[in-house]
Amino acid sequence: MEVFTVPFIKEQPKPKVMNGSHSLNPHIVVENLNVYIKGIHILKDINMTIPDKSITCIIGPSGCGKTTLLRSFNRLHDDNVDVKITGKLFVDNEDIYSNGIEVTHIRKKMGLLAQRPCSLPMSIFDNVVYGPRIHGVRGRRKLYEIARHQLVAAGLWDEVKDRLKSPASTLSIGQQQRLCLARGLAVEPEIILGDEATSALDPISSKTIEELFVTIKDKYTVVLVTHTLRQAKRIADYVAFMYMGELVEFGTADQLFNHPKNQLTKEYISGGFS
Amino acid sequence: MNIKKLEEKIFKGLMIGSSMLIFGVLLYILYIIIKKGLPSLSWEMISQIPSGGFYLGKEGGILNAIMGSLYLIFFSVVISLMISVPVVMYLNFTLRKKSRFSAFARLTFDVLFGIPSIVYGAFGFTVMIFFGLQASLLGGIIAVSLLIIPVMIRSIDEVAVLIPVELIEATKSLGATNYETIKVILRQLLPGISTAVLLSIGRGIGDGATVLFTAGYTDSIPTSLTQPTATLPLAIFFQLSSPIEEVQNRAYSAALILTVIILILSFSARYFSRRFSKNKI
Amino acid sequence: MLKSRLLKDRIARHYMLTATVMAIFVLFLIGGGLFLKSLPIMQEKGLWTLLTTSNWRPFKGDFGFASYILSTLYVTGIAIFIALPLSLLTSIYIIEYASPKILRAFSSVVDLLAGIPPVIYGVWGTLTIVPFISKSIAPHFVEFSTGYSVLAAGVVLAIMIIPLIISILMEVFAAVPIEMREASMSLGATKWQTVKKVVIRKSIPGIVAATVLAISRAFGETLAVLMVCGNFTDLPKSIFDACYPLPALIANNYGEMMSVPQYESALMFAAFLLFFIIVVFNVISRLVLIQIDKRYQL
Numbered sequence: 125m126e127v128f129t130v131p132f133i134k135e136q137p138k139p140k141v142m143n144g145s146h147s148l149n150p151h152i153v154v155e156n157l158n159v160y161i162k163g164i165h166i167l168k169d170i171n172m173t174i175p176d177k178s179i180t181c182i183i184g185p186s187g188c189g190k191t192t193l194l195r196s197f198n199r200l201h202d203d204n205v206d207v208k209i210t211g212k213l214f215v216d217n218e219d220i221y222s223n224g225i226e227v228t229h230i231r232k233k234m235g236l237l238a239q240r241p242c243s244l245p246m247s248i249f250d251n252v253v254y255g256p257r258i259h260g261v262r263g264r265r266k267l268y269e270i271a272r273h274q275l276v277a278a279g280l281w282d283e284v285k286d287r288l289k290s291p292a293s294t295l296s297i298g299q300q301q302r303l304c305l306a307r308g309l310a311v312e313p314e315i316i317l318g319d320e321a322t323s324a325l326d327p328i329s330s331k332t333i334e335e336l337f338v339t340i341k342d343k344y345t346v347v348l349v350t351h352t353l354r355q356a357k358r359i360a361d362y363v364a365f366m367y368m369g370e371l372v373e374f375g376t377a378d379q380l381f382n383h384p385k386n387q388l389t390k391e392y393i394s395g396g397f398s
Numbered sequence: 399m400n401i402k403k404l405e406e407k408i409f410k411g412l413m414i415g416s417s418m419l420i421f422g423v424l425l426y427i428l429y430i431i432i433k434k435g436l437p438s439l440s441w442e443m444i445s446q447i448p449s450g451g452f453y454l455g456k457e458g459g460i461l462n463a464i465m466g467s468l469y470l471i472f473f474s475v476v477i478s479l480m481i482s483v484p485v486v487m488y489l490n491f492t493l494r495k496k497s498r499f500s501a502f503a504r505l506t507f508d509v510l511f512g513i514p515s516i517v518y519g520a521f522g523f524t525v526m527i528f529f530g531l532q533a534s535l536l537g538g539i540i541a542v543s544l545l546i547i548p549v550m551i552r553s554i555d556e557v558a559v560l561i562p563v564e565l566i567e568a569t570k571s572l573g574a575t576n577y578e579t580i581k582v583i584l585r586q587l588l589p590g591i592s593t594a595v596l597l598s599i600g601r602g603i604g605d606g607a608t609v610l611f612t613a614g615y616t617d618s619i620p621t622s623l624t625q626p627t628a629t630l631p632l633a634i635f636f637q638l639s640s641p642i643e644e645v646q647n648r649a650y651s652a653a654l655i656l657t658v659i660i661l662i663l664s665f666s667a668r669y670f671s672r673r674f675s676k677n678k679i
Numbered sequence: 680m681l682k683s684r685l686l687k688d689r690i691a692r693h694y695m696l697t698a699t700v701m702a703i704f705v706l707f708l709i710g711g712g713l714f715l716k717s718l719p720i721m722q723e724k725g726l727w728t729l730l731t732t733s734n735w736r737p738f739k740g741d742f743g744f745a746s747y748i749l750s751t752l753y754v755t756g757i758a759i760f761i762a763l764p765l766s767l768l769t770s771i772y773i774i775e776y777a778s779p780k781i782l783r784a785f786s787s788v789v790d791l792l793a794g795i796p797p798v799i800y801g802v803w804g805t806l807t808i809v810p811f812i813s814k815s816i817a818p819h820f821v822e823f824s825t826g827y828s829v830l831a832a833g834v835v836l837a838i839m840i841i842p843l844i845i846s847i848l849m850e851v852f853a854a855v856p857i858e859m860r861e862a863s864m865s866l867g868a869t870k871w872q873t874v875k876k877v878v879i880r881k882s883i884p885g886i887v888a889a890t891v892l893a894i895s896r897a898f899g900e901t902l903a904v905l906m907v908c909g910n911f912t913d914l915p916k917s918i919f920d921a922c923y924p925l926p927a928l929i930a931n932n933y934g935e936m937m938s939v940p941q942y943e944s945a946l947m948f949a950a951f952l953l954f955f956i957i958v959v960f961n962v963i964s965r966l967v968l969i970q971i972d973k974r975y976q977l
Contacts, residue, residue, distance in 0.1 A: 198865055203864075205778070228869055229867065231864060232866070235865070236861070236865035238858055238862065240858065242859050242861075244859060244877055244880075245975070246975075254863070254866060254868075255866040255868075258866070258868045258872050258876070291975055293976045307862075307866065308866070311866055409768075413768045413771060413772035416764075416765045416768035417768070417769040417772045417773060417777075417785070419765070420765060420766075424788050424792050427795075427838070430803055430807060431799060431802070431803065434806065481701065481702055484694055484695040485695070487695055488696060489699065492695060502703075503703055505965060506706050507703075509706060509957075509961045510702075510705065512895035512896070512957055512961050513954060513958075514896075514900065514901065514926060514953055514957065515899065515901065516926045516930060516950065516953070517713070517950050520713065520929060520946070520950035521708075521709045524716055544709075575684055575685065575687070576688055576691070577688040577691035603796070604794075604795070604796020604799075605796065606901070607926065607930060610933065611933050631902065634802065635902060635906075638906070650802065653798070653799050656799065657795060660794050660795055663794070664790060664794045
């Protein structure tokens with residue numbers, strides 16, 4: 125497996141290879157998850173364990189349900205009346221779909237980067253501190269510190285430090301995506317979810333975002349839906365291959381790309397279909 | 399966190415209350431109109447003109463007002479179309495996208511849209527005096543046309559901006575002139591224009607202030623443009639001001655008739671706009 | 680072949696341009712025409728006198744518009760005061776919280792009622808609101824009220840413009856991209872926080888535009904107001920007193936215009952006032968909207 129090295133981070137020790145059961149520290153555990161949209165069975169009996177502090181990439185041809193799965197992690201389907209979900213989804217051993225769960229604190233644990241960066245209709249500064257503000261953080265200096273810290277982490281600080289108050293919509297699309305990352309990090313999540321987060325960006329911005337994912341993975345669990353095999357090969361620690369709503373295979377990147385167990389997986393990664 | 403929850407609960411309560419209040423009031427309005435108007439509704443009402451004792455409560459109907467309004471709105475719509483369609487085509491498909499002229503034009507039309515109908519009536523009256531016209535069908539047509547031109551422009555403009563650029567580029571690449579391109583677009587816009595026409599009719603037929611000075615009032619159906627004409631809104635208004643209860647009741651049924659006409663127009667407009675979105679490219 | 684095509688194109692272009700110029704010119708024609716017609720009275724009495732006195736005795740030559748102007752402002756003020764908050768609350772609820780079934784039912788009713796002519800609201804107002812005020816509300820506050828009052832006109836106007844505002848606001852709120860809502864919710868915001876800080880904020884230009892339209896409509900409405908305002912010249916001392924807004928003035932007296940010199944000019948002045956206020960108001964709000972767009976780039 126190619127190792128994507130970024131000069132300014134230390135080499136991470138790769139987790140040991142599993143033999144079926146996955147990492148020692150599961151962060152998200154999906155149990156018998158079934159999702160129906162408008163009556164159509166989109167996700168079929170998904171069982172998966174996402175290890176923590178690593179990058180897991182979900183790959184598969186379009187329409188296989190990757191985005192639906194990702195969005196069920198932070199209960200984004202809640203508002204959609206056409207969606208029916210059964211099964212359990214444990215985050216830190218808490219089933220987020222059980223009755224009586226307070227959903228905003230679940231969402232706070234996760235940051236979502238959508239395919240097309242969506243900045244909120246406010247200034248750059250207000251965008252970054254939007255999360256902390258709604259969770260009760262006050263105090264101009266404190267908020268400024270948070271904004272600075274996260275913008276630095278997202279690699280955007282130098283470009284915007286002189287115009288924090290200008291509208292976020294004036295940024296380029298690559299900058300906006302980094303802003304969304306900073307915004308997501310500001311709520312101090314544990315998990316970062318990326319829904320094809322680089323597919324709308326130019327190659328340079330794309331690369332920057334990928335590098336950021338690699339940088340942050342020693343503190344956060346990163347789950348990415350990727351549309352290109354190459355991206356997964358570049359940065360994934362673990363890979364989940366989905367096809368037609370089912371989880372076909374899950375393993376470390378080395379395992380899945382070099383020694384795939386399933387015939388379907390073999391065909392997909394050798395470009396047999398996409 | 400508690401204050402936030404409380405705030406959310408309060409606003410949610412206010413919102414639901416407000417929605418129920420408004421929904422209830424709107425339904426109540428429809429109910430009252432029907433309740434008051436139905437009893438006096440009769441075949442004579444819509445098929446006869448007022449006879450001698452109509453205003454004292456005897457026989458007759460409001461055919462004069464119905465026909466007057468129909469004639470009036472028909473001519474006004476024709477005139478208005480002749481102005482509005484070229485304007486919208488010019489602004490959207492002939493001028494460059496961000497030309498200052500089109501921005502200025504749009505601002506003007508927005509302002510015209512907001513001008514009260516009585517101003518159009520007063521201005522129409524001024525024009526009539528200037529040309530030596532009496533209160534007549536023609537006077538009413540002038541005033542109502544002026545009123546509905548901004549309405550039509552706005553309505554057609556709304557659908558015109560939805561035409562995809564690719565369609566225009568396609569015709570242009572085939573070497574079409576601007577005029578020929580517009581002919582193609584017009585076919586596409588036909589449902590949108592019908593909706594605009596229906597909306598304008600709705601606005602024009604129900605407006606009393608424009609015709610107050612300009613169309614006059616009469617008991618007969620006009621046979622030429624220079625004769626005065628009755629209109630539905632004024633028929634309602636005048637009958638309502640009568641001290642005789644029978645006549646007042648007729649006002650309610652005239653109101654019901656007008657409401658029904660408008661409802662039919664609205665339904666048709668919605669039906670057309672739904673068909674339009676189905677057939678888009 | 681080409682020549683005739685080009686000729687048709689040229690004719691079409693000229694026609695379109697002419698139509699556009701004519702349509703634009705209408706605005707200036709109306710303004711100019713009404714202004715010219717009002718000149719006589721303005722010259723005779725002076726603008727200041729016209730606007731600030733409230734003596735209205737046309738047969739004596741007194742034309743003071745103050746109480747009509749104030750009536751118009753009061754009535755419009757009350758209408759907006761009632762209509763705007765209710766419309767906002769209802770539109771937010773219908774778009775953000777209500778089920779699709781409720782949304783459909785509600786928007787049908789709203790669309791229908793936005794098209795109903797003002798005279799019908801006037802009829803309904805005389806049947807329902809006027810007696811209601813006279814018998815049920817006024818007795819708590821004043822000694823006597825016929826019900827034909829500032830309040831009645833305000834309420835009837837409010838009910839008339841509510842469907843208009845709601846239909847615009849519903850479109851405006853529905854136009855906020857769903858990704859923005861999801862971005863906010865993914866950060867852990869509640870639905871209400873998302874509505875407050877994202878949806879409403881993004882919709883500010885639309886809300887301003889809807890308000891401007893509503894005020895313009897309320898300001899100039901004639902027939903509906905005419906039927907319930909009482910048509911009484913003296914300055915209303917409370918909202919339960921009768922009033923006499925400018926449009927009603929014009930409508931009621933046009934018949935007598937020719938009988939007294941300057942009467943016609945006075946009524947045209949009233950029409951010009953209405954025109955002028957609405958135009959200035961619309962232009963200013965357009966400038967405000969442009970500024971908001973520049974600064975906040977929503």
